[in-house]
Amino acid sequence: MKDPVTSRDTEFGPSEVKTTTCYMCACRCGIRVHLRGGEVRYIEGNPDHPLNQGVICAKGASGIMKQYSPARLTRPLKRKEGAERGENAFEPISWDEAFTILGDRLAHIRATDPKKLALFTGRDQMQALTGLFAKQFGTPNYAAHGGFCSVNMAAGMIYTIGGSFWEFGGPDLDRAKLFVMIGTAEDHHSNPMKIALSKFKRSGGRFIAINPVRTGYAAIADEWVPIRPGTDGALLLALIREIVEMGLFDREFLIRFTNAAELVNMDPASDEFGLLIRDPSVTAEPGCFDPENRLWWDRLTDRPTIARSEGSDGRLIGAFELPDGTAVKPAFQLLKDRVKDCTPEWAEGITGIPAATIRRLAHEMGVTARDHKIELPIAWTDAWGREYDTIVGNPVAFHSMRGLAAHSNGFHAIRALGILMSLLGTIDRPGGFRHKAPFPRPIPPCAKPPKGPEGVKPNEPLGGMPLGWPADPNDLFVDAEGEPVRIDKAFSWEYPLSVHGLMHNVITNAWRGDPYPIDTLFLFMANMAWNSSMNTVEVRKMLTDKHENGEYKIPFIVVTDAFQSETVAFADLVLPDTTYLERHDVMSLLDRPISEFDGPVDSVRIPVLPPLGESKPFQEVLIELGSRLRLPAFVNADGSRKYRDYPDFIVHFETEPGSGIGFLSGWRGKSGEKFLVGEPNPSQWEMYARNHNHFHYELPRSYQYMRNWNRGYLTWARHHRLVRFAEPIVIHLYSEVLQKFRLAAEGKRKGKQPPAHLRERVKDFFDPLPFYFPPLEWHQTNTSAFPLAAITQRPMAMYHSWDSQNAWLRQIHTHNALFVHPSVGAANNFGDGAWVWVESPWGKVRCQARFTEAVEPGTVWTWNAVGKASGAWGLSPDANESRHGFLLNHVISEELPALISGRTVSNSDPVTGQAAWYDVRVRVTPAAADEPAESWPQFTPLPQVPGQTGFTGTLRAFFAGKARG
Amino acid sequence: MSKKQLALVIDLNVCVGCHACVTSCKEWNTSGWAGPMPDQNPYDADPSGVFFNRVQTFECGTFPNTETIHFPKSCLHCEDPPCVPVCPTGASYKREEDGIVLVDYDKCIGCKYCSWSCPYGVREFDEVQGVMKKCTLCVDRIYDQTLPPERRKPACVLACPAGARIFGDIKDPDSEAAIAIRENGGYPLMPEWGTQPANHYLPRRKTKMTLHEDELIRADNPLKIEGELPKPPDGSSLDDYSSW
Amino acid sequence: MKPAFSVLFLTTLIGAGQGLLVALVTGQWYFVIGATPRQENGAFYAVGAAIALVLLGLGLFASFFHLANPQRAWRAATRWRTSWLSREVILLPVVMGLGVVYAGVHGFGIRPVLMTFSNQKSLDLTMAVGFVTAGAALLLYVVTGMIYACVRFIREWASSWTVVNFVAMGLASGFTVAAAYAAISSSPLTEFFAADALVLTLVALATRSYQLWRNWRAKSPFTLKSAIGVHHPQIRQLTQGFCGTSFNTKEFFVPGGKGKMAVLTAAFVAFGFLLPAVMIGVGWATGDAALLIAAALAQYLGLLAERWVFFAQGNHVQNLYYQARA
Numbered sequence A: 001m002k003d004p005v006t007s008r009d010t011e012f013g014p015s016e017v018k019t020t021t022c023y024m025c026a027c028r029c030g031i032r033v034h035l036r037g038g039e040v041r042y043i044e045g046n047p048d049h050p051l052n053q054g055v056i057c058a059k060g061a062s063g064i065m066k067q068y069s070p071a072r073l074t075r076p077l078k079r080k081e082g083a084e085r086g087e088n089a090f091e092p093i094s095w096d097e098a099f100t101i102l103g104d105r106l107a108h109i110r111a112t113d114p115k116k117l118a119l120f121t122g123r124d125q126m127q128a129l130t131g132l133f134a135k136q137f138g139t140p141n142y143a144a145h146g147g148f149c150s151v152n153m154a155a156g157m158i159y160t161i162g163g164s165f166w167e168f169g170g171p172d173l174d175r176a177k178l179f180v181m182i183g184t185a186e187d188h189h190s191n192p193m194k195i196a197l198s199k200f201k202r203s204g205g206r207f208i209a210i211n212p213v214r215t216g217y218a219a220i221a222d223e224w225v226p227i228r229p230g231t232d233g234a235l236l237l238a239l240i241r242e243i244v245e246m247g248l249f250d251r252e253f254l255i256r257f258t259n260a261a262e263l264v265n266m267d268p269a270s271d272e273f274g275l276l277i278r279d280p281s282v283t284a285e286p287g288c289f290d291p292e293n294r295l296w297w298d299r300l301t302d303r304p305t306i307a308r309s310e311g312s313d314g315r316l317i318g319a320f321e322l323p324d325g326t327a328v329k330p331a332f333q334l335l336k337d338r339v340k341d342c343t344p345e346w347a348e349g350i351t352g353i354p355a356a357t358i359r360r361l362a363h364e365m366g367v368t369a370r371d372h373k374i375e376l377p378i379a380w381t382d383a384w385g386r387e388y389d390t391i392v393g394n395p396v397a398f399h400s401m402r403g404l405a406a407h408s409n410g411f412h413a414i415r416a417l418g419i420l421m422s423l424l425g426t427i428d429r430p431g432g433f434r435h436k437a438p439f440p441r442p443i444p445p446c447a448k449p450p451k452g453p454e455g456v457k458p459n460e461p462l463g464g465m466p467l468g469w470p471a472d473p474n475d476l477f478v479d480a481e482g483e484p485v486r487i488d489k490a491f492s493w494e495y496p497l498s499v500h501g502l503m504h505n506v507i508t509n510a511w512r513g514d515p516y517p518i519d520t521l522f523l524f525m526a527n528m529a530w531n532s533s534m535n536t537v538e539v540r541k542m543l544t545d546k547h548e549n550g551e552y553k554i555p556f557i558v559v560t561d562a563f564q565s566e567t568v569a570f571a572d573l574v575l576p577d578t579t580y581l582e583r584h585d586v587m588s589l590l591d592r593p594i595s596e597f598d599g600p601v602d603s604v605r606i607p608v609l610p611p612l613g614e615s616k617p618f619q620e621v622l623i624e625l626g627s628r629l630r631l632p633a634f635v636n637a638d639g640s641r642k643y644r645d646y647p648d649f650i651v652h653f654e655t656e657p658g659s660g661i662g663f664l665s666g667w668r669g670k671s672g673e674k675f676l677v678g679e680p681n682p683s684q685w686e687m688y689a690r691n692h693n694h695f696h697y698e699l700p701r702s703y704q705y706m707r708n709w710n711r712g713y714l715t716w717a718r719h720h721r722l723v724r725f726a727e728p729i730v731i732h733l734y735s736e737v738l739q740k741f742r743l744a745a746e747g748k749r750k751g752k753q754p755p756a757h758l759r760e761r762v763k764d765f766f767d768p769l770p771f772y773f774p775p776l777e778w779h780q781t782n783t784s785a786f787p788l789a790a791i792t793q794r795p796m797a798m799y800h801s802w803d804s805q806n807a808w809l810r811q812i813h814t815h816n817a818l819f820v821h822p823s824v825g826a827a828n829n830f831g832d833g834a835w836v837w838v839e840s841p842w843g844k845v846r847c848q849a850r851f852t853e854a855v856e857p858g859t860v861w862t863w864n865a866v867g868k869a870s871g872a873w874g875l876s877p878d879a880n881e882s883r884h885g886f887l888l889n890h891v892i893s894e895e896l897p898a899l900i901s902g903r904t905v906s907n908s909d910p911v912t913g914q915a916a917w918y919d920v921r922v923r924v925t926p927a928a929a930d931e932p933a934e935s936w937p938q939f940t941p942l943p944q945v946p947g948q949t950g951f952t953g954t955l956r957a958f959f960a961g962k963a964r965g
Numbered sequence B: 001m002s003k004k005q006l007a008l009v010i011d012l013n014v015c016v017g018c019h020a021c022v023t024s025c026k027e028w029n030t031s032g033w034a035g036p037m038p039d040q041n042p043y044d045a046d047p048s049g050v051f052f053n054r055v056q057t058f059e060c061g062t063f064p065n066t067e068t069i070h071f072p073k074s075c076l077h078c079e080d081p082p083c084v085p086v087c088p089t090g091a092s093y094k095r096e097e098d099g100i101v102l103v104d105y106d107k108c109i110g111c112k113y114c115s116w117s118c119p120y121g122v123r124e125f126d127e128v129q130g131v132m133k134k135c136t137l138c139v140d141r142i143y144d145q146t147l148p149p150e151r152r153k154p155a156c157v158l159a160c161p162a163g164a165r166i167f168g169d170i171k172d173p174d175s176e177a178a179i180a181i182r183e184n185g186g187y188p189l190m191p192e193w194g195t196q197p198a199n200h201y202l203p204r205r206k207t208k209m210t211l212h213e214d215e216l217i218r219a220d221n222p223l224k225i226e227g228e229l230p231k232p233p234d235g236s237s238l239d240d241y242s243s244w
Numbered sequence C: 001m002k003p004a005f006s007v008l009f010l011t012t013l014i015g016a017g018q019g020l021l022v023a024l025v026t027g028q029w030y031f032v033i034g035a036t037p038r039q040e041n042g043a044f045y046a047v048g049a050a051i052a053l054v055l056l057g058l059g060l061f062a063s064f065f066h067l068a069n070p071q072r073a074w075r076a077a078t079r080w081r082t083s084w085l086s087r088e089v090i091l092l093p094v095v096m097g098l099g100v101v102y103a104g105v106h107g108f109g110i111r112p113v114l115m116t117f118s119n120q121k122s123l124d125l126t127m128a129v130g131f132v133t134a135g136a137a138l139l140l141y142v143v144t145g146m147i148y149a150c151v152r153f154i155r156e157w158a159s160s161w162t163v164v165n166f167v168a169m170g171l172a173s174g175f176t177v178a179a180a181y182a183a184i185s186s187s188p189l190t191e192f193f194a195a196d197a198l199v200l201t202l203v204a205l206a207t208r209s210y211q212l213w214r215n216w217r218a219k220s221p222f223t224l225k226s227a228i229g230v231h232h233p234q235i236r237q238l239t240q241g242f243c244g245t246s247f248n249t250k251e252f253f254v255p256g257g258k259g260k261m262a263v264l265t266a267a268f269v270a271f272g273f274l275l276p277a278v279m280i281g282v283g284w285a286t287g288d289a290a291l292l293i294a295a296a297l298a299q300y301l302g303l304l305a306e307r308w309v310f311f312a313q314g315n316h317v318q319n320l321y322y323q324a325r326a
């Protein structure tokens, strides 16, 4: 054997290193791809990338096995003549033919009724482009995964503090002393979170995890606080109560930077009831978003005064009367009233967390925030002109994700979290929560959906954004009767603030023709026939269901995927995409970039390998389709094609002619001398490549904090067109926006009115202050018959459904089991490893149970999306994933029948339409002795499709470049 | 015994069980000096493959006082490795220079005897080449002069997002690894066998907070400004009972 | 431990082969010490040694199936200083070589007298070669036994009883074969061999039973506490890091489970010891060659089962790390 010390890796064959951006998940780390003889030899983290700083995760390091997956699609496919959907029977066609079929169909739809195209995308990282395409096409029926993913987190926080966790902000663990992580398993910030968390722990920080399950991050927590799923709202309200009652809040912060001291109209007879009192004599500047005309009760003069006027100090507590006799209260007082009865004892009964623990947690948070203040010697000026010598931080940081979001009561729980963080004074401050550009945004952000059916016209772009942020009922996208215009019923009275759409209802609605039938369902990067649908068995039937005349209820389905997923089988037309190593891509500020706390960052992918077979980047497909359909953004005035290809598009596209704003913010201007705004730069790609595929603008230190109210930052952001307004973004402790919807429901507000059957629902759930209610599904479920909460978690070494094709990753999670507390087995007479039935009111699955002590005993859980349909993903029909693994989605319903006045609504948060994945209740019973030790349901094995890479053989001894020396 | 002993120090205090070390090891080594690392049934039922490093999970205690421990394990490069003397061919050897225990595939006859003589279950047999394989401490990376010095580390160490894997010479008291062991109570696995594993583990450490009652009252309590504090105590006082 | 068939055959076959060699030498020696009146002819010893060589050869042949790279098996002779396996690799051919010489000197009648004793008997070359051969064969038992006895991490193996049993069972099976062979050849040594075989079988039964009982009774001193270094009274494994299988689960685990083990244990006690003992006893009494042949065959099968159980009972310390997969 060669001596390992003196021989070099290069002796196995010449190698080269190329850099690009990982897409084994949405974290988007920088990677260096080592190639040997045209094959991938090694993928390492790029040390020069700000996000991952050289590290890489289990998935990222397994990119090689994704590249050489047996599930790769390499040819465009058309459903075989005579074959049924779902059979996976296709014939290969040319791209030309594919474009003709699709182009003609779309042209016809666009010329007749553009909303008959429904374009939905899954874990898509190019929503800026797919959204642009939809808007240009003129269909409102566009959304990505957000609605079934974590829109509660986005909406709950953005409607409260103007920013959010998820990809929009996060905990500053460099400086935090106490870190509370609620309901997070892995999240999008995979590597950075791990880097930060370990530094935090090593520097002696205290880490508390609130989660029904103790795995992953929670494993290394100093304290694990097990909670019953769906009850965090109660916990958070109790924490708020304790902090308010003990005076552990940051008064100065609340008064100056939130609407805590602003006065609320308390006159129940008034049409303005529950709205903030505004002084009509203050003249708003034109184009102003939110004029400074609210009042507070000045403590020094004991009179109402324009809030934040120099020399006055608002009162937080009390009840007052305006000179005109109107009863008013500071918002804070209303919050205090709201949480008065939310005692720790009350919360204990709901959450299962001992009252003493809740109290102690509140005290730890409050005392740490108050007594461990950080003062950075950074001078700054607030939006009202007050100057400060220092930036102060209260070092309590939070992070939360789908454990809060994926419940039907998640929006209010998340509002409560935003309020708790605000009470502690930890918003965009060192050691607390910090925004990432382009956040903070005004509350709510400016983009709006069309206001009615008139926004959708043949051969015209959509009259508004497909997705936006309603600020009051008039922003809803409903017809004259108040009925939805979108296929998923987003922005309707059923789910008014569904800012990311409701992708989880698209198939059901389209199948039922409610609110209308569609023609073409165009899916990109979404496994809707499997793990990203609820009620999967039925949804699969809907995809193949026919009218009496023999035509499919959903007439045409197009699937763009790089791999042979379960959904591909249901397509009429399959467009094979490239892998992330084979294409150009941008992670744009127009979408969800990879910004850091200290300033905007965007990044690109640059191909390191040629596309396999005939696979084609979906970006190119969209540019091609846009050009063929002559969508305005893609053609010149004379209708001729404007962009050669996607890279050309990225460089030259501007949001408006001459706006200087494009997909990439770095190296703009003719020779790359400008950033954020500037003319197109033909060498932009090269400049990104030279800078390790990203652009990072570091804000001056004085602009890095308190950005909601930082004059310097706000002015800079407006100047660089990050925002339209430079006004302070005051925290909505009290949400006037919600109250406006409630007033409409009460018939007290002019303009759009909810249909009668929805009035109560809107009134109930559009509470301007957070409140706790048991998840909607529990109202309908006999919880003693279904005593257990069933949830899923992300495994760190798998991304959704798409890693079972990966020879290395699938060995880590070859199958999944249902993890239960031993008491569940004892109560139901089964032992560790037994095969069990998991039944909900909606369906059942058979799977194997494993005992664990690291779970709240009323909760059962499994790893998400490990179970597969037989034959999918290039796996053999008897692969463990399909025979032993299972999908919990079968027992989760996408709808709650007869929930409001006998009508069915989506199984979602009533405010945001967030899919309530984690509300489902189940019972677990042992499978009969004569039943096979196999998961159920099983599906007919899928055959391979033409052009699929495949892999036969029982052995893979991968050695890149093959020429082993 | 060698003067230098390279090793990994694994910090269980921050390991979140992400498996980055598992697959980064596999990708580096399968196409390198120690490769390939074959997989059997890669896409069929019951896949099985060669990995030099695996991350296991253990649970301690009962609800609600459960601790979950993620536990990565690869060859520990014992200072007195029982796997070496038993090898009939000399294929298994411990390097004098740096204490790394390696297998020379050209000598190995695949008798598996060495794996029986390792208490830690870290050797893995390659059915294709018919030789025993195991963690090499990435000996083909750490001395590679063509790499920048800060990348001359094992693949798993470079990958680990939590920085839970420290690489260094545990005999050099100034090395990061030796300091980490010394200062954090680093311990070897199953010391009773006298194998003197070079790899060490750092235990969980807990940060607690002590709250004093007076911290909850405080003179600068904002409720005072709001006129709500201090609340007069309820109930009777001495005054109600005494008449001095 | 997973019983590898190559090793089962290797150890049982060479055990019997070595035993047969020892038996032949003993038989020869019985004459020297005057226990039998008639010396067997050279052909008897030559053919007997040849049978032993066949057994040894088959064992050696089987052993190659254990090696993934048998073409470099020669390398296994290089580490005799530290490796019992290496020592076996050297000693086995030595024993076979001596067996060839032993067969040769008998076959060709090369028997110069080397020394004459007071009782008029003399030590000739064949006897001297026999002593060396028998010594080497006995040593080979120890070496083979030590391969297993020195695996500290398998408590069931790591004791001198492993060596004792390898010697006892090997000799028992060798003498049984010798008895059968002698009976076929109508040799006067039949009775001697049968008596010896009976005694050895019973001794082996005793020592092996003791080891069985000892292993069954002993509690594993190894705990997860020191395996992962966490000092907690309750530690359970949740996952072993992969859901499929690996070398560590295949090599160190036993296919089949408890039931198979119980059946095979009963089988080896019956076929390896009790039944042969009865058959040898009866065969000895009646001189029925067929019965002695049957005894040898039964015992061989029984010892194959014994060897399976021996491996399967070996619970390696590493299994602490591979207890659960989820």
Ligand SMILES: Nc1nc2c(c(=O)[nH]1)N[C@H]1C(S)=C(S)[C@@H](COP(=O)(O)OP(=O)(O)OC[C@H]3O[C@@H](n4cnc5c(=O)[nH]c(N)nc54)[C@H](O)[C@@H]3O)O[C@H]1N2
Binding pocket: A121, A122, A123, A124, A145, A148, A149, A150, A524, A525, A526, A527, A528, A531, A532, A533, A560, A561, A562, A563, A564, A565, A566, A567, A577, A578, A579, A580, A618, A792, A793, A799, A800, A801, A802, A864, A888, A889, A917
């Ligand atoms: N029970 C349960 N279900 C859930 C969740 C849960 O927590 N529990 N979580 C939900 C959430 S939050 C989400 S975001 C969804 C995720 O659900 P999806 O977004 O549907 O994610 P996947 O199914 O992994 O991937 C979708 C498809 O993308 C394809 N793909 C991968 N790479 C590429 C590529 O480069 N190009 C193209 N064109 N396609 C590619 C894959 O092959 C796969 O078919 O799942 C949801 N489903």
Ligand SMILES: Nc1nc2c(c(=O)[nH]1)N[C@H]1C(S)=C(S)[C@@H](COP(=O)(O)OP(=O)(O)OC[C@H]3O[C@@H](n4cnc5c(=O)[nH]c(N)nc54)[C@H](O)[C@@H]3O)O[C@H]1N2
Binding pocket: A025, A026, A123, A149, A150, A182, A183, A184, A185, A186, A187, A188, A190, A210, A211, A212, A213, A227, A228, A229, A230, A231, A232, A400, A401, A402, A403, A404, A407, A791, A792, A793, A794, A795, A796, A797, A798, A799, A800, A864, A918
């Ligand atoms: N490795 C990997 N990373 C991923 C993904 C992946 O598939 N694999 N998916 C990506 C996507 S699309 C998303 S949306 C994110 C999601 O990131 P996470 O939000 O981290 O994802 P989940 O796995 O849904 O985690 C939810 C956590 O909340 C807990 N939980 C459930 N219900 C409750 C509750 O009521 N209260 C509390 N306090 N906790 C609860 C669960 O036990 C679990 O630990 O991850 C992203 N990152």
Ligand code: SF4
Binding pocket: A022, A023, A024, A025, A026, A027, A028, A029, A052, A055, A056, A057, A058, A059, A060, A061, A190, A191
């Ligand atoms: S965290 Fe996501 S983007 Fe980063 S390396 Fe892992 S898979 Fe790739």
Ligand code: SF4
Binding pocket: B074, B075, B076, B077, B078, B081, B082, B083, B084, B101, B117, B118, B119, B120, B121, B122, B123, B134, B195
């Ligand atoms: S851990 Fe095992 S293989 Fe590694 S040196 Fe020690 S005994 Fe040998």
Ligand code: SF4
Binding pocket: B086, B087, B088, B089, B090, B091, B092, B103, B107, B108, B109, B110, B111, B112, B113, B114, B115, B131, B132
């Ligand atoms: S398997 Fe190879 S390295 Fe191990 S003892 Fe046998 S010859 Fe030595």
Ligand code: SF4
Binding pocket: B024, B025, B026, B028, B029, B052, B053, B074, B134, B135, B136, B137, B138, B154, B155, B156, B157
């Ligand atoms: S040191 Fe190298 S060979 Fe060893 S576990 Fe780490 S990556 Fe694998």
Ligand code: SF4
Binding pocket: B010, B014, B015, B016, B017, B018, B019, B020, B021, B022, B055, B070, B072, B159, B160, B161, B162, B163, B164, B165
């Ligand atoms: S990479 Fe690091 S954190 Fe992840 S499992 Fe390995 S040691 Fe633990």
Ligand SMILES: [Mo]
Binding pocket: A145, A148, A149, A150
């Ligand atoms: Mo998601």
